[in-house]
Amino acid sequence: MLAKSSVRVVAARASLARGRAAAVAAPSIARLSDGRARRVSAAQFHTSGALYVPETVKVPQMAESITEGTLKQWSKKVGDHVAQDEEVATIETDKIDVSVNAPTSGTIVELLAQEEDTVTVGADLFKLEPGDAPKGAPEGGAESGGAQPKEEKEQEKKADEKKESKQEETKPEPKKEESKPEPKKEDSKPAPAPAPKAKESKSEAKESSAKPAASAPGSREETRVKMNRMRLRIAERLKESQNAAASLTTFNEIDMSALMALRSKHKDEILKKHGVKLGFMSAFARASCLALKEIPMANASIEGGDTIVYREYVDLSVAVATPKGLVTPVVRNAEGMGFVRIEQEIAELGKKARDGKLTLEDMAGGTFTISNGGVFGSLFGTPIINLPQAAVLGMHAIKDKPVVVDGKVEVRPIMVVALTYDHRLLDGREAVTFLVRVKEYIEDPAKMLLAV
Structure with missing residues (x-):
């Protein structure tokens, strides 16, 4: 009995499988859009x-x-x-x-x-x-897969329904237009009647317009935008710098005559040969690198609260303004670069910053910062230290001023420079000496070439 029942079960399963296969292979009927x-x-x-x-x-x-x-x-x-x-x-x-x-x-x-x-x-x-x-x-x-035809059918139905509704709305409109010309002829005689009302409305309009004009306030609109x-x-880092560093700023004036003469003499040749404009930033970067060798504390940082880290290299952070805020990409090993190479690096980083293509590697690190507010017309300013750095040099606009040269008053192009430094690391003597060295290099560019 068991053998017979098992044979029946196997036969039933086989027929069921054949039925499923036939159902899959059997053709089905699909409706086209035209029925x-x-x-x-x-x-x-x-x-x-x-x-x-x-x-x-x-x-x-x-x-x-x-x-x-x-x-x-x-x-x-x-x-x-x-x-x-x-x-x-x-x-x-x-x-x-x-x-x-x-x-x-x-x-x-x-x-x-x-x-x-x-x-x-x-x-x-x-x-x-x-x-x-x-x-x-x-x-x-x-x-x-097969979901697309259903969506297309639904869209076609909606489109047909919209067309029908539009046709129903447009049908009664011609009747109204045909009935309009007849009342126009009948109403042509009483047309001038509303003329006195127009005069009254004009006088009322004058009175109504005079009232709000006297009390109309100026624009008081406000716009709130979430900070990016x-x-x-x-904001967080600048406030952290204010709270952590013992910031102090020292100033000096630099006669830019010699550097401006050097620039005007060689800028066309450098642009033609190297494809980069010769600016003042490269000279200040080179002068800062030489001054940092003499005052290494300005290139150091505090680590762990009680350890000073001295560096034999200069990773120069250059402040660049972008629509989203100020960023400071880094020129690596600037101490070994000349004017042209520094200008090329700054130009490349500046372009990447404005295009929003700076990477984290471009901004990581940095041992000393230069910020040039003079390009925006700044005459004086106290830059904020970019922690954990020890100092930041601020450049400003060049203005003609009367100065005493060899006992005589002359008009010279003068730039005011500022050095904000962390008094925890630098004393006043070191900070002032650093700024004086930068002044000497800029006023006599040959010293930078001779490393005097």
Whole structure:
């Protein structure tokens, strides 16, 4: 009995399997948009041989010190097809803007965060369905198996409904237009009647317009904008510098005649040969590097509260103004560079800063800072130390002033320079000596070439 029952079970299972196979292989009927029917096989509902599972792309690792950022902008939207390494989103951090690129080519199927949201490293950002762009599909769109025809049908129904509603609305309009000319002829006689009312309305308008004119206030509009992460970080660091460093500023005046003559003599040749403009920043950078050799404390920093770190190299931080705030990219090993090389490095870093393409490596470190407020017209100023550095040199605008030269009064181009230093590291004698050395090098550029 058991053997017979088992044989029946096996036979039943086999017939059921054959039925399923026949059902799969059997053609089904699909309706076209015009109402006609045609037979299609189940395999025709898939345009590809494999179905891809969407991949979840996460917020990338940005730097050791950065754990979160603000999702500033989506460059793509749901349904867009992206190529490998194509930018999908931009995340703003307190130091740089980070681009999130597609790990592979595919179609974006879901965005998991909105613009201005705070996103953390490793969090889910968007879903991407791997695959090449479908042939014949519109740019930014994608086909997804058999779901697309249903969406198209729904869109067609909505479009037809809109057309019908528009036609119904437009039908009664011609009747109103045809009935308009008849009352115009009948009402042509009493038309001048409202003339006295117009006069009354004019007098009333004068009275009403006179009242608000007397009490109309000026514009009192207010606009509130959330601070971006870079500005918040700048504010935090500057306040930290004020609270931690014993800041003190010393000033001096520099006669720029010799340096301006040197620049005007060689700037065209340097521009033609090296493709870079010769400015004053390179001269001050070179003069600062030489002065730092004599006053190494100005190139040092405090570590751990009780340790001084002296450096044999100069990583020069150069302040650059950008739309988002002031940044300080670093010229590495500036002590071994000449005027032209320094100008090239500063020009390259400045361009990257304005284009928003600075990396963390471009701004990390820095042992001494130069800030040139003179390009904006500043005459005096006390720059703030960029911790953990010990000092910052501030350049200002060049103005003609009467000065005494060899017992005679002459008009010379004068720049006021300021050195803000951390009094915990530098005494007044060292800070003043540093600034005097910079003054001597700038007023006699040959000394920089001779390293006197």
